[in-house]
Amino acid sequence: MRPLRSGVLLLGLAAGASAASTNVVAVKAGRLIDPRAGRMVPNAVVLIENGRVKAAGPSVPIPAGATIIDLTPLTVLPGLIDCHTHLVGDPNDADPLTELKKSAAQRAFESIPNARATLQAGFTTVRDVGVYRAFVDVALRDAIEKGWVEGPRMFVAGPYVTISQGGGAVTGFAPDVALPWDLRFGQADGADQVRQRVREIAAHGVDLIKVIATGAFLTHGSNPASPEYTPEELRAAVEEARKKGLRVAAHAHDPEGIKNAVRAGVASIEHGTYLDDEGIRLMKEHGTFLVADIYDDEWIRGQAAQHGMPQDFIEKEGDAGRIQRENFRKAVRAGVKIAYGTDAGVYPHGDNARQFAYQVRYGQTSMEAIRSATIAAAELIGREQEIGSLEPGRSADLIAVAQDPLEDVRALENVSFVMKEGRVYKDAR
Secondary structure, eight states, X not given: OOOOOTTSSOXXXXXXXXXXXXXXXXXXXXXXXXXXXXXXXXXEEEEEETTEEEEEETTOOOOTTOEEEEEEEEEEEEOEEEEEEOOSSOTTOOSGGGGGGSOHHHHHHHHHHHHHHHHHTTEEEEEEOOBSSTTHHHHHHHHHHTTSSOOOEEEEOOBOBBOTTSTTSOOSSOTTOOOOGGGSTTBOOSHHHHHHHHHHHHTTTXXXXXXXXXXXXXXXXXXXXXXXXXXXXXXXXXXXXXXXXOEEEEEEOSHHHHHHHHHHTOSEEEEOTTOOHHHHHHHHHHTOEEEOOOSTHHHHHHTGGGXXXXXXXXXXXXXXXXXXXXXXXXXXXXXXXXXXXXXXXSSOTTOGGGHHHHHHHTTOOHHHHHHHTTHHXXXXXXXXXXXXXXXXXXXXXXXEESSOTTTOGGGGGSEEEEEETTEEEEEOO
């Protein structure tokens, strides 16, 4: 790899060089990956003040008195971003019906180790895309922000917006059982109800809206190859979300449901299993991101049954994993925007980085896969000026690995060092 041209990462150098040393940290990197330029920088320094990057590059002077963190044997890169997680709850509760056995408080406490495992794996930010129990994810996000719980920066969706008995609903229980309010908060039928529900969810402080545009694999009685919300209902969701300054993520497997969601103006298609050529063309035209969880099929077909996943879920999976991966390859070739998202929670938290190898296997270069989990993910979330790179002014989120992930992207599965907002959360050198 050629080093970066002078000046690519040196913006803000003068300010960094003259800063008071008391709150200054200098991270020395043997190799620094810059996803924006798509290059590796040898022998670089990342200068940090008050949790923000002041300068980064191969010729950054270190102020006297600065705290030095020597990572010269390692490869340093921005903190990773997973745009499709479910941190709330116990990953071993693979059946949504377990929601009827546990309280919201139990779900909240069960989430604490999930958040920590995700951060320790090098994912300093997640977009958490929906919960069954309304707003437990908001509480977890806020607890992390206040320092009560260790975890990644979270952007949360609150409850799924779903049709009655749809892919985001708790289903499969007796007809005389009444769900508590927080397990049915997101259900909405018809455009007017969808608008009302989006307004109510937005009022509870979420960061995005998640709509269930098609059926789901992991819901009793739901058909993933079938649309659920109509184009009118999807447009209503997007319009109301925009009024609140929020973007919409659409769970969508079925090709017609995918296209309905893209035409409605959603920011991302989650899963995209049966994406067809017209859908790919529409996504490229609209600038819609694809967030495809192309690793978790390994878990579902391999170990999920041992962890209590219902047999009807596993049987629905069938050949879907292979189809999804081939359609992912087509989308990459066509130039569709790709953001990294794993559906962690379906499989154990902390294993998020295992998907990198699959994205490379199915069409991306290692650098493209890293970009999908850094600058592209930050763009999808709408926080390009805060996260996703080590450019001046960004949050000092960085990780380090022993090997070069551009040579073998699986190096990202073994993170040695994690910093979030200038604070070290892991140092296993």
